[in-house]
Amino acid sequence: MDREELLTAFRDTMRQVAATVYAITTAGEGERHGILATAVSSLSFDPPSLLVCINQSASVHAPLGQADRFCVNVLGTGNRDVADCFARGASGEERFKVGNWTQFQGLPVLADAQSALLCRRVLRQDFGTHSIFIGELEAAWHHGGVPLIYFDRQYIDLAASL
Numbered sequence: 001m002d003r004e005e006l007l008t009a010f011r012d013t014m015r016q017v018a019a020t021v022y023a024i025t026t027a028g029e030g031e032r033h034g035i036l037a038t039a040v041s042s043l044s045f046d047p048p049s050l051l052v053c054i055n056q057s058a059s060v061h062a063p064l065g066q067a068d069r070f071c072v073n074v075l076g077t078g079n080r081d082v083a084d085c086f087a088r089g090a091s092g093e094e095r096f097k098v099g100n101w102t103q104f105q106g107l108p109v110l111a112d113a114q115s116a117l118l119c120r121r122v123l124r125q126d127f128g129t130h131s132i133f134i135g136e137l138e139a140a141w142h143h144g145g146v147p148l149i150y151f152d153r154q155y156i157d158l159a160a161s162l
């Protein structure tokens with residue numbers, strides 16, 4: 001397989017991997033930052049921790065590298081407006097004009113997200129175009145609901161198929 005075929009097969013594969021959508025947020029120097037992401041995974045239960053994969057070209061990458069903490073907001077179907085705002089056009093502080101954002105330890109936490117997981121950043125590993133940020137859980141809120149799912153370049157209404 002040449003590189004082009006490999007990349008096409010990789011893109012096609014990942015496009016059809018259904019994934020929960022997250023709003024990763026952080027803050028620094030009086031400004032809030034955020035990114036819409038699907039590359040998130042739980043990592044270990046002891047200590048409770050998770051990892052997020054962030055493109056080094058993303059605006060949140062440098063602030064995440066400098067911040068002590070970040071928050072992983074698990075989006076539900078009711079947070080579609082936040083997903084759209086994060087993904088389209090808006091940048092920096094503008095991303096927080098939509099959604100019920102509150103603060104905890106100075107970090108943006110989405111009050112009506114399905115869950116919010118506040119982490120202390122403990123490790124960063126650069127790999128290729130991305131960086132893996134590992135966070136150890138410091139606070140967590142679980143409200144429940146139906147997750148917002150991204151599949152084949154669109155959001156799927158999981159509630160309709162439950």
Ligand SMILES: Cc1cc2nc3c(=O)[nH]c(=O)nc-3n(C[C@H](O)[C@H](O)[C@H](O)COP(=O)(O)O)c2cc1C
Nearest residue numbers: 035036037038039053054055057058059060087150
């Ligand atoms: C559904 C969805 C999932 C995404 N997942 C990730 C991800 O896991 N990691 C990442 O770095 N970018 C991801 N992106 C791209 C970022 O949200 C963002 O658009 C891009 O990095 C540009 O960010 P910037 O405008 O803040 O620089 C995703 C975009 C969408 C629409």
